Amino acid sequence: MSTIADNIAQVSSRIQAAAKAAHRDENSIQLLAVSKTKPAEALREAYAAGIRDFGENYLQEALGKQLELADLPLIWHFIGPIQSNKTRAIAEHFDWVHSVDRLKIAQRLSEQRPADLPPLNICIQVNVSGEASKSGCTPADLPALANAISALPRLKLRGLMAIPEPTEDRAAQDAAFAAVRDLIKSMQASLNLPLDTLSMGMSHDLESAIAMGATWVRIGTALFGARDYSRP
Ligand SMILES: *Cc1c(COP(=O)(O)O)cnc(C)c1O
Numbered sequence: 768m769s770t771i772a773d774n775i776a777q778v779s780s781r782i783q784a785a786a787k788a789a790h791r792d793e794n795s796i797q798l799l800a801v802s803k804t805k806p807a808e809a810l811r812e813a814y815a816a817g818i819r820d821f822g823e824n825y826l827q828e829a830l831g832k833q834l835e836l837a838d839l840p841l842i843w844h845f846i847g848p849i850q851s852n853k854t855r856a857i858a859e860h861f862d863w864v865h866s867v868d869r870l871k872i873a874q875r876l877s878e879q880r881p882a883d884l885p886p887l888n889i890c891i892q893v894n895v896s897g898e899a900s901k902s903g904c905t906p907a908d909l910p911a912l913a914n915a916i917s918a919l920p921r922l923k924l925r926g927l928m929a930i931p932e933p934t935e936d937r938a939a940q941d942a943a944f945a946a947v948r949d950l951i952k953s954m955q956a957s958l959n960l961p962l963d964t965l966s967m968g969m970s971h972d973l974e975s976a977i978a979m980g981a982t983w984v985r986i987g988t989a990l991f992g993a994r995d996y997s998r999p
Pocket residue numbers: 801803824846847930969970971985986987988989
C-alpha cells in the first residue's frame with residue numbers, strides 16, 4: 768500500500784512533468800491537498816511530507832479538523848458550495864475561498880472578515896460547461912461580478928476557479944481549461960485587475976489544467992485515496 772508521502776511524491780512529479788511539457792516554471796504551480804472526508808491524521812501525515820495548503824468542502828467537518836490540527840501552521844482553503852448562513856465561519860476560519868459565484872456571498876464574506884486578519888483571498892468560480900454544472904457564475908456575468916468583488920474592502924480577488932466537466936478526450940479537456948484561461952486573460956486586459964490565480968485541475972486532469980495555465984491544482988484522490996462518503 769502506498770503512503771500519503773509516496774502519493775505526494777508521485778503527484779509532485781506529475782506536476783513537474785506537466786510544467787516542463789508546457790515550458791512553465793514548476794514553482795508557478797501550487798498543490799492544494801483536498802482533504803474532504805479524510806481524518807485529521809491523514810492531513811498530519813501530509814503536513815509531515817511538506818503540504819501546507821488544505822482544501823475542504825464541508826464547513827463543520829473542516830472546523831473539526833482545524834481544532835485537531837491547531838498546533839500546525841496550515842493554510843485553509845474553502846472549495847465547496849457556500850450557503851449564506853455559513854459565510855461568517857468561513858470568513859473567520861479560512862485563508863482562501865475558491866468557490867464564490869455570487870455577489871451576496873462575497874459581500875457577506877467581506878463584512879464578516881475579522882479586522883485582525885488579512886483580507887480573504889477569493890477566486891470566482893466560473894461555469895464553463897454550461898448545463899452540465901450547477902455551480903459557478905456564467906462567463907457573461909463574470910466581468911460585473913469581478914468588478915463588484917474587487918471593490919469589497921476585506922476581500923482580495925485573486926482569480927478564477929473552475930471544474931470543467933471531466934472527459935477522456937484530451938483535446939476537449941484542454942479546450943475547457945483554455946476557456947477559463949481566456950476568461951482571466953480578458954479580465955486582466957479589460958478590467959485592469961491584478962489577477963494571478965487560476966485554480967483548476969484535479970487528480971484525473973491536472974496535466975491538461977497545467978498545460979492551460981493552472982496556478983493551483985486541487986488534488987484529493989491521488990493524494991489520499993478514494994473517498995468513502997458512507998462514513999458518518
Ligand atoms: C473533491 C474536490 C477536488 C478533488 O478531486 P479529486 O478528483 O479527488 O482530486 C477538487 N476540487 C473540488 C472543488 C472538489 O470538490
